[in-house]
Amino acid sequence: xxxxxxxxxxxxxxxxxxxxxxxxxxxxxxxxxxxxxxxxxxxxxxxxxxxxxxxxxxxxxxxxxxxxxxxxxxxxxxxxxxxxxxxxxxxxxxxxxxxxxxxxxxxxxxxxxxxxxxxxxxxxxxxxxxxxxxxxxxxxxxxxxxxxxxxxxxxxxxxxxxxxxxxxxxxxxxxxxxxxxxxxxxxxxxxxxxxxxxxxxxxxxxxxxxxxxxxxxxxxxxxxxxxxxxxxxxxxxxxxxxxxxxxxxxxxxxxxxxxxxxxxxxxxxxxxxxxxxxxxxxxxxxxx
Numbered sequence: 001x002x003x004x005x006x007x008x009x010x011x012x013x014x015x016x017x018x019x020x021x022x023x024x025x026x027x028x029x030x031x032x033x034x035x036x037x038x039x040x041x042x043x044x045x046x047x048x049x050x051x052x053x054x055x056x057x058x059x060x061x062x063x064x065x066x067x068x069x070x071x072x073x074x075x076x077x078x079x080x081x082x083x084x085x086x087x088x089x090x091x092x093x094x095x096x097x098x099x100x101x102x103x104x105x106x107x108x109x110x111x112x113x114x115x116x117x118x119x120x121x122x123x124x125x126x127x128x129x130x131x132x133x134x135x136x137x138x139x140x141x142x143x144x145x146x147x148x149x150x151x152x153x154x155x156x157x158x159x160x161x162x163x164x165x166x167x168x169x170x171x172x173x174x175x176x177x178x179x180x181x182x183x184x185x186x187x188x189x190x191x192x193x194x195x196x197x198x199x200x201x202x203x204x205x206x207x208x209x210x211x212x213x214x215x216x217x218x219x220x221x222x223x224x225x226x227x228x229x230x231x232x233x234x235x236x237x238x239x240x241x242x243x244x245x246x247x248x249x250x251x252x253x254x255x256x257x258x259x260x261x262x263x264x265x266x267x268x269x270x271x272x273x274x275x276x277x278x279x280x281x282x283x284x285x286x287x288x
Contacts, residue, residue, distance in 0.1 A: 039068030051145025140173030
């Protein structure tokens with residue numbers, strides 16, 4: 001494993017394997033105390049009304065629930081959320097659809113998540129209390145519907161309280177932007193100030209935008225400022241932004257190696273949907 005200045009970039013996860021059907025499988029008997037502790041954990045996942053990335057929500061949901069963890073969803077109004085439909089269908093992505101949209105495993109996971117009772121019965125954001133949960137999971141997404149999630153003072157306050165609690169926080173892609181905009185209670189600096197993190201790299205965001213802007217305009221640019229630039233500014237000189245390796249290969253249920261995850265204490269971050277399986281495995285490590 002490669003050590004960054006404060007974070008741990010995962011080079012392998014000995015405690016987690018993933019079956020080819022997409023379900024996380026323990027490398028130990030279900031009665032092992034370590035896995036019992038995971039089964040006793042409750043993870044909260046806030047979502048916007050519409051526009052979140054299906055892979056970044058459904059793959060972690062699938063793996064965490066396979067280990068017995070309870071997922072609690074939360075939305076602005078307590079009604080079920082909907083993912084960015086284009087990331088499921090590939091509509092408008094042209095010849096790049098198979099590379100940019102959710103892969104078959106993630107689409108299947110999203111279908112199962114949609115049918116789950118927890119997803120169909122979310123809590124409203126206004127009822128969220130950090131003390132009620134063992135971990136916080138912040139998925140991303142780049143569609144314009146994400147703005148109510150990324151810009152919510154209520155969520156920013158909740159995320160700041162969660163960081164202050166010392167319990168695990170896991171953020172992927174634009175979910176890291178929400179973490180960067182959050183403040184610790186009574187503080188002015190970002191909750192990510194001085195930390196080591198990754199997030200959507202500028203090169204990935206720029207390329208996706210360039211490939212699709214003729215048909216889709218600024219669909220891939222949630223804000224004029226690139227995610228990498230905003231997050232790097234939030235961590236500041238005392239922190240580190242990890243860009244991660246080049247390439248666009250996605251990790252898979254049976255191969256986590258293409259994924260890239262950074263762990264800094266109880267904080268886990270990842271870059272894009274292609275890291276989702278490894279991201280979920282890293283959060284499981286935090287809960288075990």
